[in-house]
Amino acid sequence: MLKLNRRIAAIKPSATLAADARATELRAAGIDIISLAAGEPDFDTPERIKEAARRALARGMTKYTAVGGVQELKEAIREKLKRDNNLDYQITEIVASAGAKQSEANLIATLFDEGDEVLIPTPAWVSFGAMVQLSGAEPKFVPCAEDAGFLLTPQDLKKAIGPRTRGIILNSPSNPTGAVYSAAHLSELAKVLVESGIWVISDDVYEHMAYDGRVPHIFEIEPKLRAQGIAVNSLSKTYAMTGWRVGFAAGPREVMSAMQRLQSQNSGNPCSIAQAAAIEALVGPQDDVRAMAEEFRKRRSLVVERIRALPGFSLPNVPAGAFYAFPNVSALLGSTYKGRKIADGDDFANFLLEEAHVASVGGNDFGAPNHVRFSYAASTKSLNEAFDRIAAALKKLGS
Numbered sequence: 001m002l003k004l005n006r007r008i009a010a011i012k013p014s015a016t017l018a019a020d021a022r023a024t025e026l027r028a029a030g031i032d033i034i035s036l037a038a039g040e041p042d043f044d045t046p047e048r049i050k051e052a053a054r055r056a057l058a059r060g061m062t063k064y065t066a067v068g069g070v071q072e073l074k075e076a077i078r079e080k081l082k083r084d085n086n087l088d089y090q091i092t093e094i095v096a097s098a099g100a101k102q103s104e105a106n107l108i109a110t111l112f113d114e115g116d117e118v119l120i121p122t123p124a125w126v127s128f129g130a131m132v133q134l135s136g137a138e139p140k141f142v143p144c145a146e147d148a149g150f151l152l153t154p155q156d157l158k159k160a161i162g163p164r165t166r167g168i169i170l171n172s173p174s175n176p177t178g179a180v181y182s183a184a185h186l187s188e189l190a191k192v193l194v195e196s197g198i199w200v201i202s203d204d205v206y207e208h209m210a211y212d213g214r215v216p217h218i219f220e221i222e223p224k225l226r227a228q229g230i231a232v233n234s235l236s237k238t239y240a241m242t243g244w245r246v247g248f249a250a251g252p253r254e255v256m257s258a259m260q261r262l263q264s265q266n267s268g269n270p271c272s273i274a275q276a277a278a279i280e281a282l283v284g285p286q287d288d289v290r291a292m293a294e295e296f297r298k299r300r301s302l303v304v305e306r307i308r309a310l311p312g313f314s315l316p317n318v319p320a321g322a323f324y325a326f327p328n329v330s331a332l333l334g335s336t337y338k339g340r341k342i343a344d345g346d347d348f349a350n351f352l353l354e355e356a357h358v359a360s361v362g363g364n365d366f367g368a369p370n371h372v373r374f375s376y377a378a379s380t381k382s383l384n385e386a387f388d389r390i391a392a393a394l395k396k397l398g399s
Helices: 006-010 015-028 047-058 071-085 100-111 126-135 154-160 183-196 223-228 253-266 272-283 287-308 345-356 380-394
Strands: 094-097 117-122 138-143 165-171 199-203 229-234 247-250 372-375
Touching (some): 006 126, 015 345, 047 272, 071 094, 071 247, 071 272, 094 100, 094 253, 100 126, 100 165, 100 229, 100 247, 117 126, 126 138, 138 154, 154 183, 165 183, 199 223, 223 229, 247 253, 287 380, 345 372, 345 380
Parallel strands (some): 117 138, 199 229
Antiparallel strands (some): 094 247
């Protein structure tokens, strides 16, 4: 009988990637599926970035590089952090990886050990908890109330910190809720975090997909947290580069050095050609970023309107960032379809896939089983068609 590593055996597949993979399978079988599951922009990578990759190929940039990225990429990341976040890091405090997911996985494995607790405010991205479990540490999920905008309160943060707490993962704008922390809110959280001394991982991958002005950074608001904090980011969402796999982390030199040692053993450098493309993305004109964010803003308005018109759906909070809506469908749970009871968000997402041929992601693995996540990284035409289908499908639910 096959025996797996106990940590690997306990890990579930990513719910978001699984939902998108299922949609792809059904399309291959000839079913017309509209996917609102994927967490990636539907735009193409800007031409200037692709051209930089072609130039890198032409000049033979096809060999191993330094484990944590070439010097030019680290310089570009350093300038980006200054420009966008008012954060000044040294080159030795920056490590590039094969996507922000690898940055975070390596970072979590570097910082935490068995017996440690890591706080994860929920609803939260499905991979945070899994990455903490793989490190041997224990994720401690801290529910954030919907009527508080899905935002962690200073009071709940203080209550959650215990003797085994070693860190917290903050994500603003949030996947899956689109919630964004204000500067004032971050300032109050920072007071608790400075006093606690725990590690703070700030996941900033959706920072440019925000609709009410610049997203404040907690390390800018409270510079003392720099000594106990790491900023993690990615080029995937900002530049429509999900498949290129380039992310990075910036933090205290000792942590970055240890994280780079781990990366030297588990993967090595991020793709050399992708690094060349990333340099152009970061240092070149940012017009494409602003144009994509503006298009997402328009789609957000459409999606909020369409969701609020659906019977049984509740969406009290307008997403302030990212490209997701996270409606509450608790009023529809307990309904039946073809003799089966719909018990939670995962069941509801399966119903939508089967009956409406619309792929979404149930809220269970986000820590919110009364919800579903819709990505509006899809064309306006596809979004309208998807919600037309959902409205028709809801009429087939029984009590």
